[in-house]
Amino acid sequence: MITVEHLTKRYGNHPAVDNVSFSCEPGTVTGFLGPNGAGKSTTMRMICGLTPPTAGTATVSGVPYRRLGNPGRHVGVLLDASAQHAGRTGREVLSLAALTMGVDTREVPRTLDRVGLNATAAKRRVRAYSLGMRQRLGLALALLGDPAVLILDEPANGLDPEGIFWMRGLLRDFADRGGTVLLSSHLLREVEAVADHLVVIGGGRVVAQGDKAELLAATGTLVRALDPAALDLVLKRAGLAGTKTTDGGVVVQAGAEIIGRAAADAGLVLLELRPAGSGGLEQMFLTLTAGDSVKEAVR
Incomplete structure (x- = not known):
């Protein structure tokens, strides 16, 4: 041990x-x-x-x-x-x-x-x-x-x-x-x-x-919109932090219902809304190490 x-x-x-x-x-x-x-x-x-x-x-x-x-x-x-x-x-x-x-x-x-x-x-x-x-x-x-x-x-x-x-x-x-x-x-x-x-x-x-299984199941929600710029604005207005993925999506540390309601209130067309865990370890790693932790690592 x-x-x-x-x-x-x-x-x-x-x-x-x-x-x-x-x-x-x-x-x-x-x-x-x-x-x-x-x-x-x-x-x-x-x-x-x-x-x-x-x-x-x-x-x-x-x-x-x-x-x-x-x-x-x-x-x-x-x-x-x-x-x-x-x-x-x-x-x-x-x-x-x-x-x-x-x-x-x-x-x-x-x-x-x-x-x-x-x-x-x-x-x-x-x-x-x-x-x-x-x-x-x-x-x-x-x-x-x-x-x-x-x-x-x-x-x-x-x-x-x-x-x-x-x-x-x-x-x-x-x-x-x-x-x-x-x-x-x-x-x-x-x-x-x-x-x-x-x-x-x-x-x-x-x-x-x-x-591993528990972590991969709790990595947030993946959302993808017809208008990515509008999605960024909606998330900011709702106070939701998001991490962009390499294929145009955003992983948000919030439930699908919260994100869906915010998008609906703004009249935003969503193309995808699902648990991010299905993206595997790579998606979890990018989500967890994005932002401040990466900035500190390369100072």
């Missing part, structure tokens, strides 16, 4: 992470989402003891990461697929890790095969690996110690569609066998396919968290 309580990280006067709290239960995949600069990587680095927090705590199985004895046997971490010695072969990278963790080196070829790196790839030096191959090697390092927890930051970067599908199955199987997975990714459709719970962060703060 991963427990994050009131984590805060400030660089001078800038709050990179601001009072973030959430937990990841065994047997689940938790999707950790947010725009660039929102604080995802900083949060994950604090969980793994790489960045000291300004305030708050993070524990894995009830213990801070730095106090875990032989942490690789408890937590598999992949934060940067390029953080590997470029002059070593894939097999050498894993063999050294196995010796460090006290893992039988006979597990090395099995683990390489598990992540789709064959004998030829195992003999190749990391500098010759593609990004996708480095991601697979990084995942092999994370899995080598047979941990109960995986913390993965953008593990699907560089993978082709087949590789992404494979990773989804691997993570789902890991969780179904009782493991805990914290997964950060920009591939929202893949997160939607594999995650049980979601934590959405924007501007260093948690803007939503909970069961």
